[in-house]
Amino acid sequence: GFGDFLANRMKKSLEKKVAKSNLTEENIKDTLREIRLALLEADVNIDVVKQLVANIEKKAVGTGISDGVRADQQFIKIVHEELTEILGKTKKELNLGSRPSIIMMVGLQGAGKTTTCGKLSHLINKKNKKKVLMVGLDIYRPGAIDQLVELGQKNNIDVFEKGKQDPVITAKEAVDYAEANDYDVVILDTAGRLQINNELMDELNNIRKNVSPQEIILTVDGMTGQDIINVTTEFNNLLKLTGVIVTKLDGDTRGGATLSISFMTKLPIKFIGEGEGISALSEFYPKRMADRILGMGDIDTLFEKATEGVDQRTMEKTMRRMFTGQFDLEDLRNQMKQMAKMGNVGGLVKMIPGLAGKISDNKIDDAQRRLDVAEILMNSMTLKERREPRLLKAITRKKRILKGSGRTEKEFNELLNQFDKGKKQVAEMTKQLKMGRMPNFGG
Ligand code: GDP
Numbered sequence: 001g002f003g004d005f006l007a008n009r010m011k012k013s014l015e016k017k018v019a020k021s022n023l024t025e026e027n028i029k030d031t032l033r034e035i036r037l038a039l040l041e042a043d044v045n046i047d048v049v050k051q052l053v054a055n056i057e058k059k060a061v062g063t064g065i066s067d068g069v070r071a072d073q074q075f076i077k078i079v080h081e082e083l084t085e086i087l088g089k090t091k092k093e094l095n096l097g098s099r100p101s102i103i104m105m106v107g108l109q110g111a112g113k114t115t116t117c118g119k120l121s122h123l124i125n126k127k128n129k130k131k132v133l134m135v136g137l138d139i140y141r142p143g144a145i146d147q148l149v150e151l152g153q154k155n156n157i158d159v160f161e162k163g164k165q166d167p168v169i170t171a172k173e174a175v176d177y178a179e180a181n182d183y184d185v186v187i188l189d190t191a192g193r194l195q196i197n198n199e200l201m202d203e204l205n206n207i208r209k210n211v212s213p214q215e216i217i218l219t220v221d222g223m224t225g226q227d228i229i230n231v232t233t234e235f236n237n238l239l240k241l242t243g244v245i246v247t248k249l250d251g252d253t254r255g256g257a258t259l260s261i262s263f264m265t266k267l268p269i270k271f272i273g274e275g276e277g278i279s280a281l282s283e284f285y286p287k288r289m290a291d292r293i294l295g296m297g298d299i300d301t302l303f304e305k306a307t308e309g310v311d312q313r314t315m316e317k318t319m320r321r322m323f324t325g326q327f328d329l330e331d332l333r334n335q336m337k338q339m340a341k342m343g344n345v346g347g348l349v350k351m352i353p354g355l356a357g358k359i360s361d362n363k364i365d366d367a368q369r370r371l372d373v374a375e376i377l378m379n380s381m382t383l384k385e386r387r388e389p390r391l392l393k394a395i396t397r398k399k400r401i402l403k404g405s406g407r408t409e410k411e412f413n414e415l416l417n418q419f420d421k422g423k424k425q426v427a428e429m430t431k432q433l434k435m436g437r438m439p440n441f442g443g
Contacts, residue, residue: 023060023071032057035079042256042293045226048263056082080290086259087286092243092268095214096128100178102186102211106204106235107219109192112247112273114144116219117189118151119273119281120245125157130184135174136161137207138191148189155278158183167191168206175211188213196231201238208239215242217270222246222257229264236265247273250280255292258284322426329419330386333378336371373407374415380404392416 032053039049059078063071095101103120107113121132134152136159138144145161152159160174171188178186190207193200208216218235220228235241244265249255249272258269269284318331318338378386380401385391392398402412 023063023075025057025061028057028060028075031075039256039259039293042254042259043225044256044293045229045260045264048260051263052082052086052259083259083290083293084286086263087289088262088268088284089286091283091285092270094124094270095242096124096130096185098214100133100175100183100186101215102175102188102213103215103217104188104190104204104208104211104213105217105219106190106239106241107192108196108221108231109141109194111192111219111221113192113219114138114147114151114189115276116245116247116271116273116281117148117187118155118157119278120271121152121157121185121187122155122278123271123281124185124187125155128184131182132157132185132187133174133178133181133183134159135171135186135188137167137170138189139164139167140191140193144189144191151278167203168210171207172210196234204239216240217243217245218267219245219247219273220257220261222249222255222272225257226260228257229260232261232265232267236267241267243268243270245269245271245273245281250274255289258289259293262286322430325423325427325430327423327426328387329378329381329389330383332419332422333375333386336375370414370418373411374418376405377401377407377412377415389416389419 035056036049036053039052040046044052056079059082060075063074063078094103105113105117105120117134121134124130125132134148134157136145136148138148145163149159149161151157160170160177162170162173167190174188175186188207188211190204191200216239218232218241220232222228224231232241232244244261244267246255246258246261246269249258255272258272261267262269271281272284272289274280274282318327318335321327321331381392385397385401392401398409398412402409
């Protein structure tokens with residue numbers, strides 16, 4: 001995605017001025033400006049943007065052509081590396097070494113802390129196959145403990161709570177209870193406030209001293225913009241955080257907040273929240289986030305294009321059928337017709353982040369040819385056959401179609417195999433989407 005973004009946005013300046021020469025202050029000036037704008041658009045803190053661009057410039061200037069890699073490609077690589085580096089380079093695992101492991105969740109009211117406790121418990125329970133106990137310690141926000149209890153009930157995770165009892169005492173009791181009852185992980189949902197104050201910090205510090213958590217994780221709202229750095233820094237100064245979870249990175253937020261936090265606080269981001277549902281928590285991969293922060297332009301273009309000449313109703317209907325497992329060859333045919341309106345395979349590939357430049361012209365031609373063959377074959381089928389592909393197992397039908405289309409048996413079989421494979425992939429994708437977020441098909 002990232003490479004394509006640059007390709008789209010900065011192609012001209014890069015290719016004309018840089019491709020065959022060394023990178024100089026002068027010939028990368030325009031490109032750096034584009035990067036600066038893109039980062040600001042992604043809501044990255046201005047100080048971070050300045051530093052980042054300065055770093056890129058420093059690294060880039062003087063770099064020339066080496067090992068047959070063009071200077072403009074090297075420049076793209078430098079930017080990507082620099083972003084990934086700032087975002088923490090590699091995925092950082094949770095420390096779940098002790099038994100029970102204690103994870104203390106902290107954060108301001110409304111950041112999504114309680115929701116995230118539920119999501120994290122669910123994830124640890126499912127992925128790590130561990131028995132998790134959630135502990136309700138937010139005795140100030142009305143309904144917070146009820147919310148946690150409800151999350152637990154819905155998702156089969158036990159909850160320990162003692163109503164309005166002093167959270168410092170409840171925390172200790174919960175850990176004792178977890179030890180006695182064979183829990184692997186204890187997740188403490190501590191109290192939040194609208195703002196940081198001494199009372200809150202004293203309480204959190206006392207809980208920390210009382211139960212010595214392996215992880216102290218701050219939940220921050222990824223939509224809050226600039227204030228996010230101050231909040232993170234203050235919590236970190238007082239509690240020595242082991243990580244951050246950034247929530248509300250769903251929709252079209254580009255995740256600029258993650259870059260600001262990583263750069264300014266150097267704390268590892270361990271997860272990101274991408275929705276309200278229980279499964280909407282993803283592990284944080286610096287590389288993927290680097291892609292996302294700068295790669296959005298292409299996806300936008302793709303969807304803009306998609307909505308231009310395409311018959312929305314047909315597309316919507318096809319998508320619905322696809323995601324409810326009813327997809328058949330007639331749907332495939334309709335979908336291919338709509339796709340064709342968006343352009344040929346080569347044009348589409350250019351727009352999909354991560355694909356441009358990675359697929360050879362030969363492969364693109366091959367894919368286009370296969371689509372054409374598929375269309376010819378499907379045109380020779382009856383509607384009934386397309387609606388019920390299993391009918392095509394009958395040898396007489398197959399013979400008739402081959403004769404009518406003038407295609408080979410091999411091509412015929414290939415189409416049916418591809419269709420079967422595609423259907424399975426969609427089923428798998430649907431499962432994933434249901435666990436995370438469901439795309440909106442416009443209705
Ligand atoms: P707390 O006060 O920090 O415990 O906040 P809550 O857990 O009650 O969350 C506040 C609101 O943010 C709720 O409406 C949540 O559903 C919502 N929320 C939490 N995480 C996410 C997220 O990743 N994406 C979206 N869209 N909403 C979220």
